[in-house]
Amino acid sequence: MKQKDKKITKSQKERHSNVVVLDNDYYDDLQSDVSKKSKRTSDKSHKTLKKNLTLKRGRIVEVKSNYLNIVRIDGREYPCSISGRLKQYMFKTKLLTAVGDWVEVDMTVEPDYRIEELLPRKNTLSRFTESNFQKEIIVASNLDYLVITPSWLMPMLKPGLIDRYLCIAALNNLKTIICINKIDLCEDFSKAEAAMAYYKMLDIPVMFTSTMTGAGIKELKEMLTDRDSVFSGQSGTGKSSLINALEPGLDLAVNEISSFNEKGRHTTSQARLIGWSFGGNLVDTPGLKTINLHKNQKSLIPGVFPGFDDYTDKCYYRSCSHEHETDCAVKAAVEEGKIPVERYESYLRIMESL
Numbered sequence: 001m002k003q004k005d006k007k008i009t010k011s012q013k014e015r016h017s018n019v020v021v022l023d024n025d026y027y028d029d030l031q032s033d034v035s036k037k038s039k040r041t042s043d044k045s046h047k048t049l050k051k052n053l054t055l056k057r058g059r060i061v062e063v064k065s066n067y068l069n070i071v072r073i074d075g076r077e078y079p080c081s082i083s084g085r086l087k088q089y090m091f092k093t094k095l096l097t098a099v100g101d102w103v104e105v106d107m108t109v110e111p112d113y114r115i116e117e118l119l120p121r122k123n124t125l126s127r128f129t130e131s132n133f134q135k136e137i138i139v140a141s142n143l144d145y146l147v148i149t150p151s152w153l154m155p156m157l158k159p160g161l162i163d164r165y166l167c168i169a170a171l172n173n174l175k176t177i178i179c180i181n182k183i184d185l186c187e188d189f190s191k192a193e194a195a196m197a198y199y200k201m202l203d204i205p206v207m208f209t210s211t212m213t214g215a216g217i218k219e220l221k222e223m224l225t226d227r228d229s230v231f232s233g234q235s236g237t238g239k240s241s242l243i244n245a246l247e248p249g250l251d252l253a254v255n256e257i258s259s260f261n262e263k264g265r266h267t268t269s270q271a272r273l274i275g276w277s278f279g280g281n282l283v284d285t286p287g288l289k290t291i292n293l294h295k296n297q298k299s300l301i302p303g304v305f306p307g308f309d310d311y312t313d314k315c316y317y318r319s320c321s322h323e324h325e326t327d328c329a330v331k332a333a334v335e336e337g338k339i340p341v342e343r344y345e346s347y348l349r350i351m352e353s354l
């Protein structure tokens with residue numbers, strides 16, 4: 001039998017499934033020693049791994065290629081390849097590593113460090129390519145916050161865009177912070193507060209910042225401390241400026257023209273996980289500008305649009321789109337003024353765009 005024609009044997013299948021079917025205990029204490037794994041998990045791993053491997057837990061900070069990753073282990077970065085067993089599994093499942101992934105690395109043969117395990121992800125942030133095939137690309141994994149960063153002016157605040165980002169975050173199982181930057185350009189602060197009242201009512205953290213006056217930077221830093229975050233927002237809202245204000249040493253290019261290749265297309269994004277000096281990490285990625293909703297996700301929007309979940313249970317139809325149906329609790333809430341008309345219209349625009 002030719003190598004490539006070989007069917008997957010039972011033991012191979014077990015080995016493959018072992019790669020991802022790990023206990024969730026891993027997440028309860030990611031810093032914990034490998035030896036503290038639950039019995040079930042460690043039994044499984046022993047079946048699959050050679051004896052006496054000293055596996056160290058680390059985090060992927062950069063993906064160089066499908067099979068070469070930079071992994072941070074105990075504060076140092078190591079180039080790591082992927083073990084044959086894991087590579088085979090990844091090939092079969094079309095799985096790729098992503099920035100933010102927790103992995104276990106065999107450190108025994110220096111400098112040939114090898115990733116032996118890929119731990120389950122608590123969430124992922126994906127973007128879709130703009131081609132017709134709309135391939136999903138995982139930008140990063142295991143994040144705490146999507147920091148939605150519009151500016152008050154230049155470019156002008158568009159709450160509809162905030163709604164879109166909130167839907168994306170909900171679909172990706174990410175928490176959010178809304179950070180309205182350039183608040184120095186706001187002459188009447190009560191207007192800014194009024195614009196954000198709905199989101200505040202939904203208990204979404206809202207911050208107002210200015211990299212010019214320093215307003216709100218300390219509060220933002222407190223929110224981000226010991227958390228892993230990614231900033232998203234239109235070009236020019238001041239994301240790089242904010243990151244520089246939070247961590248002056250980073251020196252991210254401000255006002256740079258985003259990377260285009262000679263054909264005028266976006267170049268492939270190289271996401272990186274950067275540690276804050278005050279604890280936690282930042283995912284820096286040009287590719288994030290293109291995070292968007294996918295048309296396949298349309299049917300999920302009625303359930304995740306900000307503020308609708310209080311009402312969706314009370315709609316007559318279980319899969320109510322809150323558009324044309326009778327007996328729709330969302331539409332009733334709009335009529336009663338519980339959901340602002342502007343937000344409902346924003347919802348309809350998102351639905352229409354998909």
Ligand SMILES: Nc1nc2c(ncn2[C@@H]2O[C@H](COP(=O)(O)OP(=O)(O)OP(=O)(O)O)[C@@H](O)[C@H]2O)c(=O)[nH]1
Binds near residue numbers: 182185210235242
């Ligand atoms: N008035 C005012 N201008 C700001 C503020 N923060 C940033 N800017 C200016 O806004 C412009 C864009 O800032 P960037 O930090 O490059 O914006 P960005 O969001 O990183 O833009 P992209 O990288 O293109 O996505 C620059 O000219 C900054 O000086 C602010 O708080 N107030």
Ligand SMILES: [Mg+2]
Binds near residue numbers: 239240241254255
């Ligand atoms: Mg920038």
Ligand SMILES: [Zn+2]
Binds near residue numbers: 316329330331
């Ligand atoms: Zn409804």
